[in-house]
Amino acid sequence: MPYNPPFSITPTILKQVAEISESIGRLSARIEQTQVLRLRRANRIRTIQGSLAIEGNTLSEAQITAILDGKRIIAPPKEVLEVQNALKAYEFLAKWQYSSEQDLLHAHQVLMAGLLTDAGQYRQGGVGVMSGDTVVHMAPGADQVPRLMKDLLGWLKQTDLPALISSCVFHYEFEFIHPFADGNGRMGRLWQTLILSQWLPAFMDIPVESLIHQHQGEYYQAIRASTAKTDCAPFIEFMLGIIAKTLHEVQNTTETELAVESEKMRVEEQVKTRVKTPEQILMLLTKQPNLTLVEIAAHLGKSTSTIERAVAKLKQQNKLAFHGPKKGGYWQVLGE
Missing domain, CATH: 1.10.3290.10 (Fido-like domain)
Known part of the structure; x- marks a missing residue:
């Protein structure tokens, strides 16, 4: 039993x-x-x-x-x-x-x-x-x-x-x-x-x-x-x-x-939003220099036209340069 x-x-x-x-x-x-x-x-x-x-x-x-x-x-x-x-x-x-x-x-x-x-x-x-x-x-x-x-x-x-x-x-x-x-x-x-x-x-x-x-x-x-x-x-x-x-x-x-964790994420998001678009572009291209303008816009959640204007300004300020052909080239973040 x-x-x-x-x-x-x-x-x-x-x-x-x-x-x-x-x-x-x-x-x-x-x-x-x-x-x-x-x-x-x-x-x-x-x-x-x-x-x-x-x-x-x-x-x-x-x-x-x-x-x-x-x-x-x-x-x-x-x-x-x-x-x-x-x-x-x-x-x-x-x-x-x-x-x-x-x-x-x-x-x-x-x-x-x-x-x-x-x-x-x-x-x-x-x-x-x-x-x-x-x-x-x-x-x-x-x-x-x-x-x-x-x-x-x-x-x-x-x-x-x-x-x-x-x-x-x-x-x-x-x-x-x-x-x-x-x-x-x-x-x-x-x-x-x-x-x-x-x-x-x-x-x-x-x-x-x-x-x-x-x-x-x-x-x-x-x-x-x-x-x-x-x-x-x-x-x-x-x-x-x-x-x-x-x-x-x-x-x-x-x-x-x-x-x-939620508060930490909120603060990080606030910091992120305070960073201006040109600075965001430079930080991103430092890590990923082969991105296209369309890809940069997607990463940062911005319009392509906004990215184009910011990139043009960075070039004028000698903070950013593009090397090589339009397809297959790469970005170089320049020093101050």
């Missing part, structure tokens, strides 16, 4: 899914309007900083940016390695399939390389979920992990639930199983991002982990509440709330970026 994780769809969950779907639609449209590479880079850095901070990594966004740029920083080697591994993992993200056990193990190997002797392998001993110094959940025995993960990935592959919900269910179940000796938290968050990004690529660069870090206590509380109820609805509601808040923040940031 196929495995089905214990969860219920509450009215809150349905409302959250509808709101997120509407929000991500608006955000995707805005992202398509412009290539805000600085924004994407900043969000990736926030994502990594937030996810690792939950696990105790103290590096700031500025330090992670420096590592991304190949610069050396003064910091604990272990924390630097965690960041380097996370950066590599996000480079692989688009290549992994979320229902593949092989890809899941590879992802853990990449994330935990040099940090864990059995990176990329399921744990061989007992483990618990910690919140500070408190054990909030004792995971199933190590001998059960391969079967439980096979069942969970099998369910994920065949479920027809919306990705917003199935990703939350997987995240909770993954943390419940706690299949690895270490790195389960960052793996669960990474894999939820993978599931969501294969539904909508925009999620590849939306820093959900950053907000989870800000609400870390509620994150663990949602796990405890779901475990106590044998129903991960509390965790689904928590995660959907976090996703909705993150989308709102990113949307506001994107709108700001777009406004800045």
Whole structure:
């Protein structure tokens, strides 16, 4: 009989899914309007900083940016390695399939390389979920992990639930199983991002982990509440709330970026219109000396007669000369 994780769809969950779907639609449209590479880079850095901070990594966004740029920083080697591994993992993200056990193990190997002797392998001993110094959940025995993960990935592959919900269910179940000796938290968050990004690529660069870090206590509380109820609805509601808040923040940031770009274009256009036609002609012919008068007019959005008058004046002022035959000749911009 196929495995089905214990969860219920509450009215809150349905409302959250509808709101997120509407929000991500608006955000995707805005992202398509412009290539805000600085924004994407900043969000990736926030994502990594937030996810690792939950696990105790103290590096700031500025330090992670420096590592991304190949610069050396003064910091604990272990924390630097965690960041380097996370950066590599996000480079692989688009290549992994979320229902593949092989890809899941590879992802853990990449994330935990040099940090864990059995990176990329399921744990061989007992483990618990910690919140500070408190054990909030004792995971199933190590001998059960391969079967439980096979069942969970099998369910994920065949479920027809919306990705917003199935990703939350997987995240909770993954943390419940706690299949690895270490790195389960960052793996669960990474894999939820993978599931969501294969539904909508925009999620590849939306820093959900950053907000989870800000609400870390509620994150663990949602796990405890779901475990106590044998129903991960509390965790689904928590995660959907976090996703909705993150989308709102990113949307506001994107709108700001777009406004800045729009203002920049407006100023450039004003500067362009203040430059007189003769100066525009000289600047253009410096770069493209083989243009005809008709082509110059087309480039500058002027009439051919206007260009002819301006060119004649430039010749009189010894600022412009034409060499060669009428067809196939070239312009020379003369010095002052």
